[in-house]
Amino acid sequence: DAGRRAPGAVTVCGSPMDADALQRVSLDIDLRRAVEADRLTVHYQPVVALDGGRIVGHEALARWPDQERGWVSPDAFIAAAERNGLISDIGLRVLRRALRDKRRYGSYRNTWLSVNVSVVQLEDEAFAGQVLRALDEEGIPADELRIEVTESALLASARSRAQLIELRRAGIRILVDDFGTGFSSLASVRRLPIDGIKISRELLHDEEPGLPDPTVVRAVRLLAAGAGVTDIIAEGVESALEVRTLAALGMPYAQGFHLGRPAPASRALRWPGTPLVSPN
Ligand code: C2E
Ligand code: MG
Ligand code: MG
Numbered sequence: 001d002a003g004r005r006a007p008g009a010v011t012v013c014g015s016p017m018d019a020d021a022l023q024r025v026s027l028d029i030d031l032r033r034a035v036e037a038d039r040l041t042v043h044y045q046p047v048v049a050l051d052g053g054r055i056v057g058h059e060a061l062a063r064w065p066d067q068e069r070g071w072v073s074p075d076a077f078i079a080a081a082e083r084n085g086l087i088s089d090i091g092l093r094v095l096r097r098a099l100r101d102k103r104r105y106g107s108y109r110n111t112w113l114s115v116n117v118s119v120v121q122l123e124d125e126a127f128a129g130q131v132l133r134a135l136d137e138e139g140i141p142a143d144e145l146r147i148e149v150t151e152s153a154l155l156a157s158a159r160s161r162a163q164l165i166e167l168r169r170a171g172i173r174i175l176v177d178d179f180g181t182g183f184s185s186l187a188s189v190r191r192l193p194i195d196g197i198k199i200s201r202e203l204l205h206d207e208e209p210g211l212p213d214p215t216v217v218r219a220v221r222l223l224a225a226g227a228g229v230t231d232i233i234a235e236g237v238e239s240a241l242e243v244r245t246l247a248a249l250g251m252p253y254a255q256g257f258h259l260g261r262p263a264p265a266s267r268a269l270r271w272p273g274t275p276l277v278s279p280n
């Protein structure tokens with residue numbers, strides 16, 4: 001009954017594809033081409049110590065500039081890559097690029113580099129070895145690398161936890177990303193192999209626009225102290241007032257548009273550690 005369909009309609013296994021499915025396939029194809037041509041790039045956002053305003057680290061964020069689509073949001077293409085199997089390739093390229101950029105911009109030798117890792121990558125038993133080899137080849141010490149994983153990744157499986165433990169043993173620190181957006185179990189943080197917590201903007205602010213909730217900050221700081229976690233980072237800080245409030249509550253680190261937007265290496269990593277927040 002193919003004859004009844006509109007001319008030019010795409011059929012797969014005899015059934016017509018809907019518009020969403022078509023769009024997914026076309027995104028998958030374009031993404032694969034971009035990865036193979038090494039067109040994906042990396043931007044960096046500073047992490048700032050609220051006591052004094054020093055830049056203490058940078059988060060590497062994948063960027064896909066596409067001729068027709070413009071800048072595709074990582075939320076969209078990372079999810080696609082997790083579905084279509086490209087994530088391991090993308091993740092390794094982002095890591096290598098970020099390590100190379102860090103080495104090239106030597107003024108940031110004493111800062112950490114944070115790289116996002118998907119649960120799909122952690123499920124691959126080769127992952128930890130690949131990370132350690134990349135560090136070795138780029139000549140970056142393990143204690144200058146942070147790996148950001150979501151809570152669900154941490155709870156996922158024994159195999160993924162084994163990868164994290166191996167990385168941690170080598171001196172790489174593990175941060176829980178977007179803490180408070182998932183099925184946050186405060187108790188689980190204590191049992192997990194982690195060194196730091198990134199508190200999501202959603203958890204910090206109960207209403208929009210609002211100021212960081214002191215109760216949340218205090219609770220997370222208590223939890224962290226109990227678990228021996230030292231790196232606590234407030235995410236998504238968008239105003240000077242938020243910065244002051246967080247600093248007054250004893251939040252050690254923060255990240256957000258107010259402190260610095262993600263930017264290419266040539267801009268984000270270039271200048272020496274100028275304070276972004278003036279001390280008082
Ligand atoms: P994330 O790891 O939580 O990264 C923080 C996101 O928040 C970034 O979005 C950043 O641009 C944005 N952001 C920073 N400051 C502010 C702020 O003050 N306000 C608001 N509203 N947003 C802020 P981006 O770059 O679009 O990345 C989105 C997500 O995509 C990341 O969330 C991360 O989960 C994922 N992602 C990005 N790069 C990679 C990667 O290389 N590998 C993997 N697996 N995931 C990645
Ligand atoms: Mg992150
Ligand atoms: Mg985050």
Ligand code: MG
Binds near residue numbers: 178
């Ligand atoms: Mg996120």
